[in-house]
Amino acid sequence: MTRRRVFSGIGLLLALHAIALFVSGQSPRLSLVFVLVCAISAAVACYARSTGTSGPVRRKWDFVASALSLWAIGATMFLLRLVLPWLAQFDKLGPEFYFLVYGIPVLLAISTSNEGRDTVLFVLIDSFQAVFAVILVYIELTLSHPLAYSSNIGNPNLSIIYGTGAWLLAGASLLRLFARPHSEEKALYQILFVYLLFFAVLATPLRGSCVFNLLPIGQYRDLLGDLLFLVLTAGCWLVVADPESESAAIEMNSFALVLNNGSPILFTLAVLALGALVARHHFELGISAIALSLLIYCFRAALLQSAYMHAQHALTRSQHALREANSRLKQLSLHDALTGLPNRRQFDQSLELEWKRALRNRRPLSLLIIDVDCFKALNDLYGHPAGDECLSRIASALQSPLRRAGEIAARYGGEEFAAILPDVDLIGAAKVAEAMRSAVLSLQILHEGSTVDRFVTASVGAATMLPTSDTSPENLIAAADEALYRAKRSGRNRVELAELHPAAIQR
Known part of the structure; x- marks a missing residue:
């Protein structure tokens, strides 16, 4: 897609949103429709980018697209609550659940290794942690904080958690850029960092606000929500992977190696934090969650150590085979093939x-x-x-x-x-x-x-x-x-x- 077409589409959506706000008298419902369309366009752009890549990077793009899909589901439910308030009695989770769970796939995209070493078992472990994190979010919302859902009232603790989490995700994506990723993954983290930084600014509670500030309230500042997702959409279509970073990623300094190999612990830390939140109101349940997350991390570390030892043995065998092959080549280069005598x-x-x-x-x-x-x-x-x-x-x-x-x-x-x-x-x-x-x-x-x-x-x-x-x-x-x-x-x-x-x- 050309740069001109992308920017023309962005300008058209922002202009239509502004006109709709002016004509409708700044309706929150109509404003939310435009933000929802922009979020869906960002999810589609991420899925499209995913189809053009392969390996672990493709999985990361899928994670980001899944996160945006979750956010769009939450926004849709929020819109339905505004249009049909009576639906709230049938919705036990609420839109806030999807807004909080949105961060889990994003964290998976940041924390999974950028090498092709992730086997099916590691993917299953990460998926289990993701499901476990979703359960903890559900417990925190339903058991610890009965919420009153409206466009203006929310839970202050969850709003702070949401804003803090957004800043932590932005910082984590910036750290991954320091790990010298290869071309396509470098482009992913560049796009993700700009998006998450913008997201964190908009998601931070201001002036004692207790709502998720990304949700439209029928004002012209709602255009910033459009712009947030349109920036991500534009990045997916326009940012081109740098082929020179492919060779640069082969050599890593010690700091980059620590970041690259230690990134999976980010998700474990997130699960630990959720367990600590649950423990404030349900001590035994929270402590059990913390213990389970530590057990999962230890199991993952043991698997990595086993894989490392296996790789070391394989490398030793390869070196021995290489020495033998070199010896045979030297023998062949110095001896006559017909007679076996020195040549x-x-x-x-x-x-x-x-x-x-x-x-x-x-x-x-x-x-x-x-x-x-x-x-x-x-x-x-x-x-x-x-x-x-x-x-x-x-x-x-x-x-x-x-x-x-x-x-x-x-x-x-x-x-x-x-x-x-x-x-x-x-x-x-x-x-x-x-x-x-x-x-x-x-x-x-x-x-x-x-x-x-x-x-x-x-x-x-x-x-x-x-x-x-x-x-x-x-x-x-x-x-x-x-x-x-x-x-x-x-x-x-x-x-x-x-x-x-x-x-x-x-x-």
Whole structure:
């Protein structure tokens, strides 16, 4: 609905009310009809706003709409009493009952949590408290204060309670704004605060008045009653939720957390106050009401604590599962999926680590590079699945000669493998290289397309260096790679040792 249409409607209703007062000689009955129409329009606007939201906020809008409906019912009954006074003998509750009960749904809208944690059980608890509060209001009205209903006479105590309650509701809605609610709920509390503040001003008894001052008395000030509900109507149609507050609500300070999590106690305090009022005239009944409200609150607190502990356990399990998942991801990122050996990334990290250790301890470091002979011919002849099976079996065979701590075999790339041998000299490296070459041949994997043997064979290049500040792991890799190519040029299925320049190894 456009802003122009909303303000035009508000202006039209106020103008018609003013004209009606002027023409009718300031009739309270006609004035009450206009206030009633405005209250109903506010209830309809709240229900319409509710349909456009979801979750806990929708329930809050429904609470506000229900409160306005109760007020409209009370105003209707008050109007009927003015038109048909004899109906009073059949109405045991009176309009004041609905005017007081009106505050209960409003308090529910303010006090319920703004998170999606409210389960059906919590909703049932709040509903029970609401019904309990209605019963206490009924007791206070019917048993404690027999009322004389008229447009000018009411009970002074109830009038004070009504005005005080209105101010407390306005203050509670303001406090909820400090809890940094998210976009739609922030809009709700902004609209509700302005409305409740206006409501509290109009509901406050003035000059010893004992009536609910929101009820029309046939004067031009009755237009303020129209304006009260029209302000709420306009807010429902025109106030747009701020999307930026959605992200701001994720982070809360300590004060906001206390307000947000402690807000349900507001309704319990209201029930306690009603119990105290009843206890003035019916002590046992009032004390029983107070005890029951405290019991309900303790039960709710126990449920929240249980939910908190369950959430903590769930969080702990999630953290453990996350650590395991991270560990598996790290394992996958550092190991070859086909062979299970460390991949090139892990090989580079391990070589860098062992190089620094050897440099620090002034110990030799050896490297082997192993290449499967005529592997492309094997793939072409037997297919890639057979090639993958061959590489997997060779990976297992290459690990058998590695018995010392720190020695690792890795898939270097394609059909090439590498082995890092910390604290092993060139003679020791040659022995390990020969053991690996023999282990591959002993697998007796048939390879009729090989130019070397009937079975799969491997060539090995070995190199050893004593790391210095003038050398790097790349020097060691280059030396082992050169030895591998010499082995392949020399007929394959053999081990070749790197011929390092004397200057490359400094003791």
